[in-house]
Every structure is written in C-alpha cells, then in structure tokens.
Amino acid sequence: xxxxxxxxxxxxxxxxxxxxxxxxxxxxxxxxxxxxxxxxxxxxxxxxxxxxxxxxxxxxxxxxxxxxxxxxxxxxxxxxxxxxxxxxxxxxxxxxxxxxxxxxxxxxxxxxxxxxxxxxxxxxxxxxxxxxxxxxxxxxxxxxxxxxxxxxxxxxxxxxxxxxxxxxxxxxxxxxxxxxxxxxxxxxxxxxxxxxxxxxxxxxxxxxxxxxxxxxxxxxxxxxxxxxxxxxxxxxxxxxx
Numbered sequence: 001x002x003x004x005x006x007x008x009x010x011x012x013x014x015x016x017x018x019x020x021x022x023x024x025x026x027x028x029x030x031x032x033x034x035x036x037x038x039x040x041x042x043x044x045x046x047x048x049x050x051x052x053x054x055x056x057x058x059x060x061x062x063x064x065x066x067x068x069x070x071x072x073x074x075x076x077x078x079x080x081x082x083x084x085x086x087x088x089x090x091x092x093x094x095x096x097x098x099x100x101x102x103x104x105x106x107x108x109x110x111x112x113x114x115x116x117x118x119x120x121x122x123x124x125x126x127x128x129x130x131x132x133x134x135x136x137x138x139x140x141x142x143x144x145x146x147x148x149x150x151x152x153x154x155x156x157x158x159x160x161x162x163x164x165x166x167x168x169x170x171x172x173x174x175x176x177x178x179x180x181x182x183x184x185x186x187x188x189x190x191x192x193x194x195x196x197x198x199x200x201x202x203x204x205x206x207x208x209x210x211x212x213x214x215x216x217x218x219x220x221x222x223x224x225x226x227x228x229x230x231x232x233x234x235x236x237x238x239x240x241x
Contacts, residue, residue, distance in 0.1 A: 011046030019049045023067040118170040121163035127203045134220040149218035
C-alpha cells in the first residue's frame with residue numbers, strides 16, 4: 001500500500017477456523033507490514049471475529065489468549081435458542097457466465113458452483129427420498145429413470161434412485177436483467193399451505209424432534225465431476241519446506 005494513495009485499512013474479519021490462533025497470526029502480519037512499509041499504527045488495525053459466537057466461545061477465547069478487538073454476534077443475540085434458528089447465507093456461484101467456487105478447510109462451507117436446478121425425488125410410498133442439484137443445462141430427471149445421486153464432496157456416498165414422482169423446486173420470482181420468465185409470488189396463505197404439504201410428504205424419521213435422520217441433498221454425476229474439477233484447479237498447492 002502506497003502512502004500517497006490516502007487509503008486507510010480499517011480492519012479484517014475472521015469468520016471461521018481457529019479464531020484465537022488466526023487472530024494472533026494476523027497481528028503478527030500487521031507488525032510486519034508496519035515495519036516493512038513504515039505504516040505507523042498499522043499494528044493496531046482492528047480484528048473482528050464472528051461465526052455463531054456464544055458465551056462458551058468467548059470464554060474459551062479469553063482463556064486461550066487472542067488478538068480479537070471486537071465480536072460480531074448475531075444469531076445468539078437476536079434468537080431465542082430454545083427455538084430453531086435457520087442460518088442462511090448467499091454465495092456467489094457465477095459471474096459473467098464464469099462459475100465461481102468458495103474454498104474452505106471446512107468442507108461444509110465449500111460452495112457448489114454455477115447456475116443450477118433443483119428437483120425433489122419421491123418414492124413409492126409418496127415420501128420424498130432425496131433432493132438433487134443439476135447444472136442449469138442438464139435434462140430434467142424423469143419418472144422411472146434410474147438416477148445416480150452423489151454427495152457433493154464425499155465420493156463414497158452415492159445411491160441410485162428410481163423416482164415415482166419428480167418435483168422441480170427452484171422457481172424464478174425475480175429475474176433481474178436475465179429475461180427469464182417470472183412466476184407470480186403466491187399469497188402468504190398459499191405459501192403456508194405449500195410448506196405444510198411439503199412437511200406431510202417427509203418421512204416421519206426426518207422430522208421427528210429427537211435425533212432426526214438427516215435429509216439427503218445430492219448432486220448429479222455431471223455436476224459432481226465439475227465441482228471437483230473446479231476445486232482442484234482453484235485450490236492453492238501447498239509447499240513443504
């Protein structure tokens with residue numbers, strides 16, 4: 001950073017990983033930058049930590065020692081945790097027709113790239129078996145067709161499904177500038193009724209309160225191959241010394 005540019009770094013945000021360790025490493029980097037570039041006071045650049053922080057996390061950080069200046073506490077601050085909280089976040093998956101992927105050491109935070117379509121596959125008893133994501137240009141799954149459903153990141157988790165009914169889940173209500181056909185947003189009561197109907201079509205073990213069976217969300221074989229191709233191409237290669 002050049003002195004003449006008149007930009008001042010305000011701070012950084014740590015949102016995953018070992019917050020105590022990473023904050024310490026970040027502070028060391030600030031020290032180095034201040035020394036190398038002569039930026040007086042850069043070492044005091046603010047470090048903010050977030051990622052579902054609660055009392056136990058803050059207590060653990062204080063006992064470990066850290067360099068965090070402030071905390072971003074959202075869910076646990078505004079939500080009564082005796083009730084369920086649905087954590088959602090938008091991730092960029094494509095820009096200017098170029099697929100994008102977010103990489104992370106935590107596999108659950110790796111995003112699935114490119115525009116996609118989503119389908120719910122139903123079995124003989126009328127219950128939904130699995131949801132499957134496909135690339136936008138892939139053909140729609142067909143009733144009676146044997147479909148390979150793959151876990152997005154675990155190569156050993158896969159299953160064939162022969163659906164008795166296929167329901168497309170993703171609909172466009174705001175097309176932006178894409179020119180896509182837009183569906184009319186249903187009335188609030190219709191949305192509620194649809195939600196109740198969807199729950200009725202879930203297996204009881206998926207929606208039981210104690211130890212529910214995780215509902216499976218999969219990707220097509222073609223999308224699986226593309227995810228891992230892009231992942232390997234974008235991930236940095238480590239160097240051992």
